[in-house]
Structure formats: structure tokens, C-alpha cells
Amino acid sequence: MAGLVSGDTETQSSGDSKRGGLITFPFMIVTLLGISVTSYGWVLNLIVFLIEEFNIKSIAAAQISNIVNGCLSILPVVTAIITDSFFGNIPVISTAFISLLGIVLLTLIASFNKLIPQPCETGSILCESPSKLQLWILYSALALVTVGTAGTRVSLASAGANQYEKHKHKDSFFTWYFLTVNAGAIVSATAIVYTQDNASWKLGFGLCAAANLISFIVFLSGKRFYNHEKPMGSPFKTLIRVLVASLVKRKDVVSSKEEDYHRVLGRESKNFTAIPSNSFRFLNRAALRTEEDLNQKDGSVINMWRLCSVEEVEDFKSILRLVPLWLAILFLGTSIGVQASLMVLQALVTDRRLGSHFEVPAGSLQVVVLIFSCVFLVLNKWTIFPMYKKLTHKEMTPLQQVGIGQVLNILSMAVSAIVEAKRLKTVESEDLMSVLWLIPPLVIVGIGDAFHYLANAVVFYGEFPESLKNTATSVTSVAMGISFYLSTALIDLIQKNTVWLPDDINQGRVDNVYWVLVIGGVLNFGYFLVCSWFYTYTKFQDDNGQGQDVKDVTT
Template sequence: MDGREVNMPNAGSKRGGWITFTFITGAVAGLTLATGGWLSNLIVYLIQEFNVKSINAAQISNIMNGCINLFPVIGAIVADSFIGSFFVASISACISLMGIVLLELTATLDSLRPQSCDDGSSLCTPPSKVQYAILYTALALACIGCGGTRFTLATMGANQFDKPNDQGRFFNWYFFTLYTSSAVSSTAIVYIEDNLSWRLGFGLSAIANFIGLAFLLLGNRFYLHVKPHGSPFTGLVRVIVATIRKRKVQLSSKTEDYYYGQDGIAEIPPPSKKRFRFLDRAALKTEGDVQSDGSVAKPWRICTMKQVEDLRNLMRILPLWSTGVFLSTPIGILSSLTILQALTMDRSFGPNFKIPSGSIMVLVLIWTSISLTIIDRFLCPMWQKLTGSSPTPLQRIGVGHVLNTLSMLTSALVESKRLKIAHAHHLREQPSSVVPMSVLWLVPQLALVGIGEAFHLPGQVELYYQEFPTSLKTTSTAMISMIIGIAYYLSTALIDLVRRVTGWLPDNLNDGRVDNVYWALVVVGVLNFGYYLMCACSYRYQNVGKGSEDAALINDADG
């Protein structure tokens, strides 16, 4: 295998492979349905059942969304450092179930909610401290549980395969399951909550969580478990400290002058030309660093070349990772503005049905799910027949960048048309008026976002998983979650900044210039794509496609 140490109870038993696929994707589907069931409609629940003001409800929802995308990093660190992916996912699924059950109780027991008030009343009774405490405890447990499972399961699934192509296919189907389940929960369960009862909606979420947990546990005897070996971050910090302490020491060109561990095997020789070569000082042996038996005498002054190389690999990939932040931030802005646009447009679909404005973003999930299937079944096999190799992660991410920029361009054109119609009908001074333009005009921009995500999200997860150090496999897949979390908060801050310094985003969009916001995002997308190309062309794969023709697709500019 790829250098991973595996804890196998029976050396003769066969674990891992596609037999685990059903259990892991079943767990992903159940847990995603559960999360979407309470998160998608949280703002409405807070306003209707807890008498929370709309702005405060939106702020609570923003915090929950941001935390759900940042908590996976904590779960990944725990998995890599201490107990492994399976136990983190299992414990987190139990915590999530507790949170949803507690949320179900708030919808069932009248004593856990404030007295309901009539619409428009200014005398609504706010929740008591006890009611707030129970509500926030439920949300915190559900949020922590979701964060500990989402991308931990992605790593756990990829760990079952040896070949990068199989890992890439798994990530495709992982995201297909994630997006399809999110679409179902954002429509079916939300409809039940809005039209039948919150109790039934949250109850279905709890059942889905339980089913996901059951799938995860039932497959345990088939899983290949990667054994954690303590915190990998300690070794990385040691490299930085040792490099600083030896900053005045002259580097050597001799392999034997560097420390490779007690076995003394020089698996990573220090070449004369290498990026961040200054880090090699951390492994350079000086007097008193190593004892006579080959063990380390001063842990914070000497490191192995393997630890140095791990940090070097992280530093190589960080520029590529940063392009992902600037890729996801425009998507976050588009998501918020698209819902506001939908509120001002004709949402009638047939004589008796009106599309909920909050459900318009489900189109992104649907297009992503469809695109993932087409990519896995048709585009990738066709590409392999034409070129003799599968598309690399960097190529897939690059396509995502292009489609993302095109979606912003389409959004700007559609909004320009909407504003022309609004001005032609003299609606600039009528905030509540609906522009006689179908909401279906928003479909192309959302379709492009969805297709783009089908390319760049699996591509990023596959790249980080295969290129991160072995000790950081779970953390690697959580990096995309961190990107989404940072982008989510950054998009909120940028929208607030635009509102403060320009007149583009007034409360009445018919009197604003949302199209200018989209044109600005087009410029950001083009600049970010150029930055991405610079990073991609200067990046040299460390692990992707080793032993195959894939590894030669990126140039040798790394020296």
C-alpha cells in the first residue's frame, strides 16, 4: 500500500475495497439527510416557534453553517492524531443523534418553547433562559456531530482503496451521495416541516441519523482501519522550531549529514536544488543532537528528513489551497444574492404552485449530482480512451474555475435584463413589487455553479488526500470544509462591505446594481484563475499517479 500503517486484526483477512462502499455511502446519505432536515429550515423554525427576530435568526443560522464547515477540521485532527476516522465518525454520529432528538423535544413539548404569537404582533414572548439553553445545546450537539462525520467519512472511504483512480471514483460518488441527500432533505423534509409539523420533520431527521449510524457500524468488520500515531502537528512544529534554532548553520550536500531516524535509512535524500531547502536545517545533525544509539537527544533541535518533507509538501500545496478560498467565496455571494433575486421575480410554476425562494438553491445540488454521474460514467472514461490517462485533480479543479467564472458572467447578464424590465415597469420605487420575469431565468447560472462544483470539489478533495502527508490523511479531506467555512464568512463580510461603500445593494434590489456585484466577481474569478494557473504550473505532484502516466502531466518547473 502507499506507506500507510494499517491495524488489521487478522493478517489473512481481506479488508477494504468496494465491499465497504455500500456501508459508507449509506452512512453519508443518512447523516446528510438528518443534517439537512434541521439546518435547511432553521431560520423559519427560530422565527415561527421561538419568536426570534429575523435578523437574529439569520445570524444564528450563519453561525451554524460556518461551524459545520469548520468543525470537520477538529474532527480530522482527532482522527489523525488519536482514535482514527471510524471512531470519530461513530462518536460524532451519536452526538448528532442526541442533538436532533433534543431538537425534536423542543418541537414536541410546549414547555420548551415560548408561547406562540400572532403574525405581526410586537408583543411576542421571547424564549426564557432555560428554553434558550436547551435550544442552543441541541444545535451545538447537532452541529458538532455533523462536523465530526462529514469529511471524516470521506477519508475513511478513500482509505479502503489503494489505487488513486479508485479513490477518485469514490470521491465522485461520495459527493453525489452528499448532494443528492442534501437536495432531498432541503425539499421533502422541509416541505413536511412547513406544511405538516416540525415534530414529524425533526423526527424523520432523527430516524435518518439512526439509519446512517447503523450503516456505519454494520460495515465495521469490512473496513480497513488506518492506525493513528499521535499528533502529526507536533512533528511539523518541531521542524519549524529546529529550523529557526539552526538558521545560522551551513547546509550540507552530503546525505549522511542528515538525520533519517534510528534505522538510518535515507529514503529522502536532500537534492542540491529543492524548494524550501532551508527547512533541511531541521534534519541537519550537529553536535549533541543524536545519541550514540541513533535516538534523538534534543527533540526540539533535530527532526527526521521525513518530518521535514511532510512540512515541505504542506507548504507546496498551500498556494493551491488558497485559490480554493477565492473560488468558493463568489459562490457564497451568488447563493445569497440569488435568493434575494428570486424574491423579486415571478415564481409561479403552473397555475397552483409557487417555487419557494429558499428552495431555488436546490438546483445547484441537483445539477451537481447529475454532473457527477456524467463525469464518472462518461467523461472520465472518454478522457482516458483519448489520452491514455485519467484527468488529474488539477485539471478537474481548473475546469471548475472556468465554469465558476462563467456562472458569474451569466448572473451579471441575467441581472442586467431583470433590472431593465424592472425599470421599464417603473418598479424602482416599489420594493415589494414582483418583476414580470420568470425565476427560471436563474437556472443557467445555478446550473453552471453546480456543474463547476462537480469538477472542482472532488478534484480538491482527491488532490489534498493524495498529496498531504500520510499522517494527515483525515485532515486533508477536511481542508475543503475549511475552505467552505472561510468562504462562507468571507462572503458575508464582503456583502456587508459592498453595502457600506457602494449603493449597489439597497433593500430594494430594483433600485440597486446587483449586476455590478456580479461583474466584480467576474473580475475576481479571472484573476483567481490566473493565480491558480501559476500555482498549478509550478506545482509538481508528489503522490498523484505515481507509477503511471498521470504524474507527468504537470510540468517540471519545481526543479
């Protein structure tokens, strides 16, 4: 394991020198692998399950899938807040049994005919709709498995990184984290989805339940080795205090003298500043000392809602600086969500035969994205980025990597539009296009994922305050979750106002939808370039762990 296996084996020193470090790696990774197999095993083929087993129309199934994917991405921030404020990572990850209950319930739904409507041919107007009870049970299962997954997958990212002290080891763990998530997704998109389509849904969901159970047992087995970081209380209270104090002192004049500001004595900070920075100067008033703020006898703070420390003000500013970059993720995720849904529908109306005995499951197409994402995660870390450093004599910054990912995503949407236009011509000639034509755009989006997913995680984890590390690892996921909702809204908007997305996409113009995404992607990339040009890292470090204060230039 590069970065972790090479060199010294480090341990955490928070109370017990035997806790943390490399010994925790196999437990974390195996747990993550099992959780990934479980979560992707049911969600990748959810559209097909809803169409074939619950007789739900294709576009409606795609929208339900987007809503579920949105919840999978948004709920982790709730978990992160709870984790940072009250419980810590390890107890929260231990709630993986909730997802186990959900996947067991899905297995039961697939096992008993009374829990699903009577089967019928896809597209038939005589299909029986699911009853309210059947839908209630289905949504209950989806809710349980979604909540359970949200409570573990993102927390594992923070928990794993927190086992190490050195920056390069944390970065290496994030690389292995994304590789493992994608590896689990590949297993699901191939073996699990194939089992669901060709053997039975009961067996497919049952395999997911087995993976969930094994991961839960493995995680509990390693608890004695983990570094259990104690929650620091609600960090959001501190952020609110900064805002309140700055508003209360809104009429005070901002000073440029060091002695006029309140600091926490004895607090060690890697990014210590004697006075607040010039950005968001309005907030500097929160740390401005006045006669009303301090006890004249012992110097203690009289009212914590009137006076904050310089460190607390700078923590709040570090979050505000990241908001524009976070917004740039939204449209990127929206285009990915729309493409993922429409690709399944496109695959269902293509020739999916490979040879005389094998048919590609429509839900397995996303495995292409995952495979190329894994390949380029490895190539980036051990080939492309070192070559870039050798040629330019400097590190490729995380935001430069995000910019490359955005460009590749735009290219993928353009290729998708061209491929769909070609597919529509084959419909007219009644000669179905091979499903293999859908692979090139998925290859490109997979390569793009390798650049922007990991880089965004590194940016937010590295730049967020220490007390918000779990929240930091979830904010990218939240952006993607909102993006899935936006993709659902975009599909609904297009369906209501155009003829591009009928239930039978052979009669529509999906290629026009992709061109809309291309235009939006170009505009979003321009916005991202402006944001990244003005953004200055506060904690960016090179491979040797040396801090740098660099202005990001992605062009």
C-alpha cells in the first residue's frame, strides 16, 4: 500500500499508542468493501427491479432511482453532524445493522409473490399497478437500507483517515477508499446484477445481505485496534457564535492591531494567525476585544456570544471560501445523474447480446465507469501525477484535477448525444444498435470521476476545520445527492415541456437532452474556473507534508 505500507508504520497517540495506524487498514477496507457491495448491489439495478417486478413505467422508475440516490448522498451529512458533535466515527459505523435489516426486507419482497404485483410484459397497458401496502413495504426497505448505508460509508472515510497522523498517509487512505468503493461497485454491477437478471432477485439481494453481515462482523472484530476520536461537541454552535458576535459588533471598527483580538492561549494550530485575515472582514469583529467582553480581574470571556477567538473566526471563513467550489459540483453531479438513468433506459432498447448465450444486463453498464475510474485512480497516483511533477516541477493541485474531471464530463455528454443520434437512426431501420456503442461515453465519464471525486474529497477534508472532518468528507456526497434531485427535476421539466422524453424513448430525442447537459457543463466549467482562480489554499501540502499557501490556477 503506497504511502501506508512504505516507510514507517505510524500509530495515533491519543491516549493509547497501540491504537490506530496500519493495523486498522484491513478491517476498514474489508468493512468498506462489504458495505459497497451491499449498497451498489441493490441500487444499480433498482430501475430494472421497479420496471420488471413492480410494473412501474420507465421514466417514473428512473426518477425514483434518482431520489433514492439523492438520499444516499445527502443523508451522510446528517450522520456526519451527529458523528462530529456527539458520538464519534466508530459507534456510528457500528449501526451498519440498519442497512442489513433493509436488504433482508428487500430479499423477502423478492421471495414472496404477495409482496409484488402480478407480472406482465414490459410496456403492456394491462399491467397491474402495485398496491399501497406493497409500495409501503418497498419504500420501507429502501429507507432502511439507505439510512444504514448513509451512516457507514462516508463515516468510514473519516474514520480510516483519522487512524493516521501524516498527511501523505491520509491521502493514500483516500485513494484506497475510492478504489475499494469502486471495487465493491464492480462486483455488484457484474456478479450481483447478473444474478438478479439471470437467476433470481431473491438470490441477488441475498448475496448483498451476506456481504453486509460479513462486513459488520469484520468491523466489530477490529474495534480494539481503532483510534476512537472523541467528539468535540457541536462545532456548528461555534460557527453560529461567530456570526452572532459579528452582528452584535457590526458598528465596531475593525482593527489591524494584534493586541485588539482574542486568541485561545496555548492552543496549537498549524495555521495560526495573530490577527484575522482580510477576507470576509465583517466577521473579524467577532474576535475584536472590547471592555464589555472580558472580565477585568481574570481576563475570562464574559459572554461567549459576543467574543470568539481568531482561530474560530478563521475556521468559519475557511468554510465560506469553499462554498463557491461546492456549488460547482452541483451541475457536474446533475449531468452524471441524468446520464446514469438514461443509459439504463437506452441499454434496454439496444441489442445486448454478446455471442449466442450472454446478454449484457442493462444495470451492469455502470461497471464501465467504475473500472476506468479504478484504473485511472491508480494511473493518476503512480504514473500521471508523478510525470506531471517531473515535467512542471510542482504538484498538480486538487482543483486542477477537478477541472480536468469537469472537461472530461462535458466530453462524455457530447459523445452520449452523438451515440444516441446514431441509435435513433437504427430504430428507423429496425436494426437495433449494439449496446457496445454506449461504452465510449461511460469510459470518458469514468476517467473524469477518477480526477474530480478524489480531488474534491481531498480539498474539503484538508481545508475544513479539524472539528468538522466528518462533515468535510460528506459535503461532496451532499452535493452529489442534491444533484440527483436536480437531475430528477430536470428530467421532469424536460418531459413536461418537450417531446424528448416519452415513456418509449425510441419515439423521443434523448440526444437533445445530452446537448442541454453539454451547454450547462460548459457554463459550469467557466464558473468553476473563476472560483478556482480566486481560491487560495490554506492547508495544501506536498508529498513531504510541507505546507504551501498557493493560489490555484487551473488553466
